[in-house]
Amino acid sequence: MTDRRLVVFAVGNESRGDDALGPMLASRMEPYLPKGTRLIVDFQLQVEHALELEGAELALFIDASCISEAPFTFREEIPSGRSPTFSHALEPKAVLAVARRLDARPPPAFVLGIRAQSFELGEGLSERARSDIEDALAFVRDLLGELDVNRWRAIARGLSLQ
């Protein structure tokens, strides 16, 4: 894959406990990002993020996850907007679906969800999240070693079978 073809979205609020996992991991992984990667850190995913997918060959969304039982999960995301929106924010699959409808041609996209449990304003990361982010960082460093969609899919499938 050539330069500037990976776009990474790191989502969360650094002042809301484990909601900070996305931005904090982004900060830690920045030295390992391939040259030209577009890194977008924001509180929430919004419609205009669909435009950031233009021209990318691979997308990675990183966010705190309340539904993960493992320290982190990694899965491919398919564009979909069939479920209702509960917030001003969009889910990754809805951003992809908006991109498709706006002819921004979303690339294959993956979601890295890091286990989260506490979201209080002014809190730091929970003890468990501090451990989980280390696991997630080791994982993502390996992931970024080869930007090959088939490899990422194999990794996602492998994790889902565990």
Add this chain to the structure above:
Amino acid sequence: MASSLETAENRGDLRRVVIDPVSRVEGHGKVTLLLDEAGHVREARLHIVEFRGFEVFIQGRPYWEVPVMVQRLCGICPVSHHLAASKALDHVVGAAAITPTAKKLRRLMHYGQILQSHALHFFHLSSPDLLFGFESEVGRRNVVGVAETYPEVARQGVMLRRFGQEVIRATAGKRIHGTGSVPGGMNRHLAAEDRDALRADIGQVIEWSRAAVELVKRLHRSNPGLYDQFGAFRANMMSLVRDDGAMDLYDGALRFRDGDGDILLDGIPDAMYRSVIREQVKPWSYMKFPYLQQLGPDDGWYRVGPLARVQNCDFIPSPLAEAERREFIDHGNGSPVHATLAYHWARMIEMLHAAEVLRDLLDDGDLLAGSLLAGGERRLEGIGIIEAPRGTLIHHYEVGDDDLVTMCNLIVSTTHNNQAMNTAVREVARRYLDGRELTEGLLNHIEVAIRAYDPCLSCATHALGKMPLALELIEADGSVAGRLVRD
């Protein structure tokens, strides 16, 4: 203006319907309805179910950090907090009057925020209900559904939003955690290349904004029975206005009008807000209920935000938006417009005004040069008020001699609208739900009324899987008669 349906008698004998959380609003709120055996609504409440703790978060911090850190309170309108805190702390550094260049840069940032926030709300949060119908297929009633069926509408919404975000980036330094505004002024000019890029697009932005006003007017004309009556109730109004009565979303003095449109109070400077506004506490909600002190809690509550602002001012100081305001006022036939869905019409008029203000500011050379900072005698207290996208936002700080914040009081727009949103829920429940078998579509009427206010209930907590929707019908004995969960 006391509202019925707030608290039912014999609450333990009634069935309970819970909408938890309300969708397409920010933060965690829920609605509970208590029904008797015949399905008549006896109680309806919008609850805010988490305590925000803003003030604790800020107390003890150096005052000069506050304009940056308050942006973390809210992922939806961080710029509003950034500027309201800066305005308050201008007083602390003795700069009640900042330089012309700094004021114009802050205005540019603020009207960029108004534009992008209003675009997001109308095109992507409310248009699914308005374009498809409140009871349309739920899986389609979202931004992706709009993009499928009305791709040009969706595209314009995205592009308006992006333009506003670019204005913020150019003035604040970055889209989130901006550092542009500081106590006493600004710390950067607008770069000439950013000015040129924004000027190249502003004509199109104005045209899209005009089209948005036309779209919302078409919706009103298509179904006046719905748009003029849905969630309509008489209410007082509050907003900032300029000293000549003009709409001003960045600065001004507080004005209150009653439900007939007569001015109750005018020219209240920001430092006097505590002498006119009180806050009532109710045992069933974390969010307080503000009211105009002279009228008391039963009659003194008020609306804020676009519907109040467009009618509270005497005129809008930009020609296209002023023409639209006049048409809006004429629609009321001599009385204020109180229908909840008129929030959308007013919001689009404000978006057009914001675009016009941005166009005019971008032609002003002061943005590129001139003194950025003012100062003066250090003070221990500062109050800043701004008209955020959702309505009036008040920041109030006391700062010790050691520069640490000792007291912080924030009244956010959604808190001002707390009673109005509850009243809207009750009006809609009474009109559309009473005595009927409840469906998702009928319950969505409640959510449509709440969404019109664009509430931000807790600010910026977000994570994958955090917000499933549950609808529950609970019998009087506590058993769950029905439950629908979407995740």
